[in-house]
Amino acid sequence: MMQQEITRRSALKRIFAAIAATGAGSFITFDDLLAADANPRKAINVLWLHGSSCTGCTCSLLDIEKVPVVDILTRFAHMVFHHDLSLATGDQVTETIDKLLESEEPFVLVVEGSIPVRMPHTCMVAHRTMDSWMQRILPKAQACIAAGTCAAFGGVTQMEGMDTGSMGLLQYSYYRGITTPIITLPGCPMKPEHFVYSVLHYSTHGAPPPLDRYGRPRRFFGRTVHDRCVKYADFQENYFSRKIGEDGCLLRLGCQGMVTRSDCMITGYNNNTNVCLRAGHPCIGCSGENFPRRVMFHTYDDTRDIIPRRV
């Protein structure tokens, strides 16, 4: 029995290596990863920091059912520091970070929220700006996971009218000339499955899953919400909902599904309990590059643009 188990695992590993070599890594499923790697010695160190954030992505992480949170903490990831889970407080936090950087232990950095650059003093940890922390930590990380829309694209912290000059991690690393690979997981909040899959993939294969040009895993962001929408047939038949509560495609009420990449219509939110469109609310594009827009909810006869001219 034991013999069989090991054979199966090593066989799976060989298959994954082949899949990864052919560039078809987005076919590796969640269950494949869980089966392939239950080895606690391979748990990667994770350092989770907050920039200008709201903690929504952390709350979302705790919702995961695919893998119990206890398993994540005790088997798959070694959470060196997390602002909302760690018992460490005050100086213990800065000591932990210093020790991690000095130890040369490999680690993956997770950033929730954006980094203000024009007004760096608007986000401080231990009397130092988040910008200065990031300049020190980001180059030393093996990889960086930008958790949520703020960390990926700026999100609400970069909406028109903001003074702070906040940047998502892609823009920030380019601006600071830091070349650490960045995995972006947009979504407001980030979906916990996206995060755990990326972490598992990293610990199993030592590399992120296949990414698109914005650093998003293709497996989750390869298609738009519209492509997989439950109301897609209504759209094709030009059957549009005129007001909330009616059947039909919600495009004329402001739906952003056409320009928003995510797997919302396949895996939904909250362990596929529901998702905005299934609840009858137009997509507000929360995982998109243009989020938030100045108008997110239209009346049927509203003449303002729904789909941005430049996408």
Add this chain to the structure above:
Amino acid sequence: MSTKIVIDPVTRVEGHLRVETTMDGNRVQSARCSGDMFRGLEKALKGYDARTAQQITQRVCGVCPYAHAETAALALEDAMGIRPEPNGQLLRNLTVGTYQIKDFLLHFYTLCALDFIDITAVLGYEGRDAGLQQVRGWVQQELANNKVFPAAPFLPRYEADYCTDQAANISAIKGYLDAIPIMADFHKMVAIFGGKSPHPVAIEAGGVTTPPTLDRIAHFRTLLATCAPFVREQYTQDVIAVAQAFPGYFREGRGYGNMLSYPYLPDANGDNFFFAGGVTIDGEYRALELDKITEDHTYAYYYDNSSPLLRPLQTDTLRPLSSVDFQAQQSRSDGKYSWGRAPRYDGLPMEVGPAARIINTYKSGTNSELNALVNRFNRQLDITIDDYASVMGRHLSRAILANLTLNHMERQLEMLQPGKPAFSEHPVPRNARGVGITEATRGSLSHYIETDSRGLIRNYEMIVPTTWNMSPRDGSGNQGPVEQMLQNTVVADAANPMELARIVRSTDPCIGCSVH
């Protein structure tokens, strides 16, 4: 000689918080609480469509987004001069009630319990619970392997007077682990009518956009029945056990004792609130007068060319300090020290939150169910209603509110009328003003909106629970409520100032909300 204790960052609270105390021996002489993050969402909203306020303001906070969604919708409804559809009102109550109970669990177990409960007690666990066995095995292995960060995130921690009762420790650690899937279920209940959670989309001015179909109601009812026993039994018992192990904390962190709360959880028509609004000042309960609220920015990092005493919506010119001026203020001992502003009621700093809601509702005498439950706990723990304004009183208040809200939700779920609409559309009002008030997880929340001739936002303002609690000093020199709570606290070990951390966390600070 006076020394200083600095806790920065304060973890297991939402956002970037710094607490600094000046000590007289081992006693706190004075305290300063700094909210160290600023985004500027409310002023950036200018020029946005009025309906986007709901979606954007809830993103100030991922822990209590529902409350901002509800309050933004209320403010816009006030400007429209309408009330939500009765079904919409009930769905909102169910959504916000659910979310609030989830937040109470998150606060007690994930954020606070391990300040009182000894996590290392798990090493002595001899029972058969799979989760506890897994954690025990893992901690043993971590400690034996000489890792660089053994048993993170549970170590390192402040070494302090943790609970020594093995049964209470194990029960609460089990609660810590079991609460995680229960919280996920509560989030699912929010998602049934809200669309998703965190950040439910469906609470719009006019009601809730998700129709209450029979299958959704049934799904909600099933999950509610699954989660309710955890709240009524495990959570309530664990809070009582911690309260019995640390009775001294009914006298710690008392603060000013001035309590503010807004009316919360109305019936389907928007009347007859389950929890009363009002203020308690010097032990006396009075009715709420919203126009007594002002905001002061003497010690907040903003340029203040206007009067420091502002009423909501009176300014749209408050600008954040530039980096150079920020440094200049920091180098002065009497300089500005927080991004949070200082709201005051009739010039007084007020505590808001679960304790305020319990005390005001109790004193108003409008909710006999609440008074009966409070009296029962008072007898069991040998305390009075005045002891609720304390570290342990706040934890107990949350447990009481969770039980009551659960009862209320079970009743209101059965009042939904499937097949009838929950949302009605109304034009966005032009040149109008509106105010929305409610109780968020952490206390009194208000949004103010002003629209222009095209229905776009001309001005927006939010006064958030943590803005009240975590406010800095005001122009008259009054400390903020939490600063006052910290004063005179005795710290046994300056290297492990657990007493201060317990006081700060008992108010469940949310810096993301407070500064926005």
